[in-house]
Amino acid sequence: MVSSTSPRGIALQRAQADLMRDRITRVWEDYRDLTNYFSIEISSQRMYKLRHFLESELLSLHGQPFEFYDQQDKVDYLLLQNYLQRQLRSIELNTKLDENAKPLFPFSESIVSLCEARAAVVPLQPKHAAEQLFETRKQIADVTAGVEKGEYASMTKSSAFRGARIIDSMRHHLEEWYGFYKGYDPMFDWWVVQPYEQVDESLKKLEETIKEKLVGITPGDEDTIVGEPIGQDGLLAELEAEVIPYTPEEIIKIGEREFTWCVDELKKASRAMGYADDWQKALEKVKNDYVEPGQQTQLVRTLAQEAIAFVEDHHLVTVPAIAKDTWQTFMMSPERQKMNPFFLGGESIIVSYPTDTMDHGAKMMSMRGNNIHFSRATVFHELIPGHHLQFHVNARHRPYRLLFDTPFWVEGWSLYWEMILWDDERFKKTPENRMGMLFWRLHRCARIIFSINFHLGKMTPEECVELLVQQVGHERATAEGEVRRSLSGDYSPLYQAGYMLGALQIYALRKELIETNLVDELAFHDRFLRENRMPIELFRALMLNLPLSREYQARWRFYGDL
Incomplete structure (x- = not known):
């Protein structure tokens, strides 16, 4: 042996x-x-x-x-x-x-069993399916009546909203099941068409009743914001997964400290513009400096070329020729702008700007919210050296690590560049430009504050909107879009906090490596991209060749003690 x-x-x-x-x-x-x-x-x-x-x-x-x-x-x-x-x-x-x-959908097993039997190609008995649907409709009617009578009034708004979403999902799964058989099996049509249509209508009515009676969303209302707080334990689990050794309360303190720094800098820029310490008045001046309708795409092109030239001329990060030459621009629909009032980016940049279908107020809020100086920061955030460059390199270096996607790495990188270009005096900035850059930095601090407080149950969606309007300077429409996007459930609970926290991690590691001459700036940035996505503490372990064990836990206090 x-x-x-x-x-x-x-x-x-x-x-x-x-x-x-x-x-x-x-x-x-x-x-x-x-x-x-x-x-x-x-x-x-x-x-x-x-x-x-x-x-x-x-x-x-x-x-x-x-x-x-x-x-x-x-x-x-x-x-x-x-x-x-x-x-x-x-x-x-x-x-x-x-x-x-679950009390809102006691009939779910019947629908699930039908759909999963269809996926497994279990022989269907149309008469039996019709009987299941008939009984299911009666259960749905009972729940609907109970909701209308107030029998579920003790259920939280977030649980009721989750129930409504689950019911909508079941309705779509059942629709797929129905479409699979209809027209192919004559006996299916004979038995099932009528009971299916009754169940489909009943599910739709139940969803609308729950939203109206328990959540407060009336039919046709697309503006009410509802989310699902995950609580202290949920946040701690998410922080552990992101390899972040801070508590939710400490994370809020970081956001508040950075917020204070931003306000101090805003006052400096405001003084340079002639508005003394009234930075919110100076910000209003900046927001009214926008391009005319139809010209936003040309502004984006000019700003993108400026950023690419800067990082290449100063050897800050490698920009492959194909990455530089193949980014594209698309326009965002008015409907989508309700969720994403600013730019989106990645392989391409998606531009928010008003269309002729918007009313006058919406047009002005969109133009003010996407003014020249706000746009200057968002273009290099979304394209190069931000997300477009990220995604280009990620697809070509250790692509298997895309599984470990994290906003701390993805969004942190782009916001980190906002910090670097803020610091670098070679990147020319007027006081108005500085106001635009600081608006976004302040916004990311506010994202930490409102998202973590929301998940702790300490802020409502309405209070989150007011924070962005009153203390950051958002247009109300853009604030509502940001909060709706943050709390909709399409993003992880720490996604909005990941922008600033991830940037602070990369910034701290930069000081540890570049400012001590352990590695040069170009090599640091290139390796960060080529190692692909992961919690940044583990990238630090790679760069510094730190000892690792199976039981490794977060320990890097990148922001110091609080």
Whole structure:
């Protein structure tokens, strides 16, 4: 028998160790296949399959010889372990939230069973399906009547809204089930058409009744903002997954400190504009400096070329020729601007500006909110050296790490460049430009404050909007769009905090590495992009070759003590 500590035994264990990038790719594809096949999120079968898969993969991972991996594979091990644990926690949290809303959909098992049988191609008995739908409609009618009578008045608004969304999702799954059989099976049409149409209409009515009676959203209302706070425990779990060693309360303090710094700088810019310390009045002047309708795309092009030339001329980051030459511009629809009132970016830049379908007030708010000086910061945030460059490099270097997507890395990088170009006196800035840059920085501080407080149950959506309007200087429409986007559930709970916190992490690491001459600026930025996405503390471990263990936990106090 070969000893595990002998040279031969060590060599054997190394040979038997999985290549971590291959394991990550397999887990990624397997998990995607499972979630695509078991697509109904409240399905107990889905929960069982996903939980079993994640637990099995975690057990298998723990059987790997961590100590024999090199630094890159050790980081990959920790990234995959963190991913698996995070998905398990997410299942538990969502199960708990679903349980709170479950009284609103006691009929769900009947609908889920029909849809999952169809996915498994189980032979359908149309008469039996019609009977199931008939009984389901009666249950839906009972719940609807209960909601109208006030029997669910004790349910929280967030749980009721979750219930309404689940009911809408079930309706769409049932619609797919119906479309699969209709017209292909004559007996299906004979038995099922009428009961299906009745159930479909009943589900629609129940969803609308819940929204109106329990949430406060009347039919046709697209403006009311509702979210789902995850609470202290949920935030702590998310911070652990992001490898952030601060509590939610400490995160809020960081946001407040940075907010104060921004206000002090705004006053300096305001004085330079001749408005003394009345920075909000100076900001109003800046917001009225916008281009005429039809000219915003040309402004974007000019600003993009300015930023690209600057980072290339000063050798700040490598810009591949194809990345420089292939970014595109698209316009954002008026409907989408309700959720995204400013720019969006990535492979392309999507520009918010008014159209002829908007009323006068909406047009003016959009133009003021996307003025020349606000745009100067957002263009390089979205394109180069920001998101467009990120996504270009990510697709070509260690792309398997895209699985470990995190706003601290993605959004942090782009905001970090706003900080670098603020500091760099070679990047020319008028006082009005500084006001524009500071507006966004203040906005990111406010995002920390309102999003974390919301999830702690300390701020309502309406209070979040007022914070952006009264203390940051947003137009009301853009503030509502920002809060709606933040709390809609389409983003992770820490997404909005990730902008500023991620930027502060990269900025702190820059000081640790560049300002001590351990690495030059170009090499630091290029390696950051090429290592691809991960919690920034683990990128720091790569750069500094820090000792790692299977039980590694967040410890880098990048902002110091609070």
